[in-house]
Amino acid sequence: xxxxxxxxxLQCHVxxxxxxxxxxxxxxxxxxxxxxxxxEFLVNMLPRIDxxxxxxxxxxxxxxELPAAVPENPAEDEAFLAALHRALMEVNIQSGSMVCPECExxxxxxxxxxxxxxxEDEV
Amino acid sequence: xxxxxxxxxxxxxxxDIEAEKYTQNTRIINVQAQLTYRALELLAxxxxxxxxxxxxxxxxxxxxxxxxxxxxxxxxxxxxPAMLDVANEREVDGDxxxxxxxxxxxxxxxxxxxxxxxxxxxxxxxxxxxxNNPYRRLARFFGTLYTSLARGARAVxxxxxxxxxxxxxxxxxxxxAGFTGGIxxxxxxxxxxxxxxxxxxxxxxxxxxxxxxxGLSGEEGGMAGGIQFESRRVDDRASVRKGxxxxxxDKEWIQNKKEQMRKKGDKKVxxxxxxxxxxxxxxx
Numbered sequence: 001x002x003x004x005x006x007x008x009x010l011q012c013h014v015x016x017x018x019x020x021x022x023x024x025x026x027x028x029x030x031x032x033x034x035x036x037x038x039x040e041f042l043v044n045m046l047p048r049i050d051x052x053x054x055x056x057x058x059x060x061x062x063x064x065e066l067p068a069a070v071p072e073n074p075a076e077d078e079a080f081l082a083a084l085h086r087a088l089m090e091v092n093i094q095s096g097s098m099v100c101p102e103c104e105x106x107x108x109x110x111x112x113x114x115x116x117x118x119x120e121d122e123v
Numbered sequence: 124x125x126x127x128x129x130x131x132x133x134x135x136x137x138x139d140i141e142a143e144k145y146t147q148n149t150r151i152i153n154v155q156a157q158l159t160y161r162a163l164e165l166l167a168x169x170x171x172x173x174x175x176x177x178x179x180x181x182x183x184x185x186x187x188x189x190x191x192x193x194x195x196x197x198x199x200x201x202x203x204p205a206m207l208d209v210a211n212e213r214e215v216d217g218d219x220x221x222x223x224x225x226x227x228x229x230x231x232x233x234x235x236x237x238x239x240x241x242x243x244x245x246x247x248x249x250x251x252x253x254x255n256n257p258y259r260r261l262a263r264f265f266g267t268l269y270t271s272l273a274r275g276a277r278a279v280x281x282x283x284x285x286x287x288x289x290x291x292x293x294x295x296x297x298x299x300a301g302f303t304g305g306i307x308x309x310x311x312x313x314x315x316x317x318x319x320x321x322x323x324x325x326x327x328x329x330x331x332x333x334x335x336x337x338g339l340s341g342e343e344g345g346m347a348g349g350i351q352f353e354s355r356r357v358d359d360r361a362s363v364r365k366g367x368x369x370x371x372x373d374k375e376w377i378q379n380k381k382e383q384m385r386k387k388g389d390k391k392v393x394x395x396x397x398x399x400x401x402x403x404x405x406x407x
Contacts, residue, residue, distance in 0.1 A: 120254050
């Protein structure tokens with residue numbers, strides 16, 4: 001499974017590809033897995049998340065929209081955290097592929113496991 | 124001791140059979156869990172906080188289960204598809220990636236609070252393909268790992284070094300990538316219980332240089348739970364010497380064989396009696 005949390009941390013690692021973020025989903029098959037919300041973890045992860053990239057991806061997948069910016073005090077904004085949890089932790093991409101926006105390298109996803117192997121000339 | 128990395132590259136060695144072994148053999152499971160707990164201890168993560176960890180060479184997710192149990196979120200990478208399939212079947216909590224760690228990681232800078240790896244990095248010292256250069260692969264591995272860790276995070280690798288040269292090769296690649304730290308050896312005086320950990324720090328924590336943790340010492344039975352080695356074979360031999368070994372061709376075996384022959388029906392088979400399968404006296 002590829003959660004959007006993981007996807008947000010992922011960039012293309014082909015040699016000489018400098019701007020491979022965020023990876024674009026192609027023919028994604030989406031599944032929702034309910035999970036218990038861990039607010040503290042979400043708040044801790046917030047500074048590491050690229051908000052614009054997350055919004056673009058959510059938009060691309062046709063999921064409910066996220067607010068334009070992170071609220072000033074996210075730890076106390078229950079509704080915001082719930083929406084964030086749904087998007088980051090509960091959305092799973094089961095199959096399809098991820099494409100680098102710069103070098104167009106395709107990372108196929110099979111059974112929820114992305115294949116990140118590169119060929120020798122890409123290392 | 125046989126070394127699997129001499130047999131075949133990891134993606135071939137860890138096939139379906141080997142993957143199944145890893146999930147059904149309770150000894151392997153216990154050893155993996157113990158090593159993971161020790162690695163977590165060496166990571167020294169802040170208490171009562173969910174951390175975001177990377178499991179390098181996660182295999183069938185045995186160490187990942189320990190991480191989930193301890194309340195951490197994790198991502199696992201492995202090169203063997205068969206092992207990942209098993210992990211998938213077991214419905215582990217972490218996200219899985221099929222990745223060759225020698226090709227480096229594609230994670231954004233500062234992603235992880237820590238990284239663990241159980242019995243993996245010795246594989247990187249082998250050149251399985253003509254185009255593989257162990258030095259370059261180690262450099263790329265540690266380089267990309269260093270950037271993907273948050274400042275002050277630690278990475279702990281348990282591994283089985285083949286010789287001193289390997290240890291030196293791995294540590295020098297890690298230090299060149301910017302890590303500090305070094306080797307921690309548990310139970311250095313015991314051949315069986317000795318475990319080697321490479322404990323690396325990605326920068327300072329709270330503005331202080333991190334000190335290398337102490338390795339465990341003492342009796343080799345010190346490892347909690349007490350699995351050290353397989354002694355079944357040794358026991359077998361000992362019992363032969365004492366003449367206690369159970370005969371293979373016992374009464375049950377003989378009766379079974381006779382029954383088979385009767386069903387076949389091409390020979391006359393003696394009737395069963397109270398003497399069937401009985402031992403003759405020495406004075407016969």
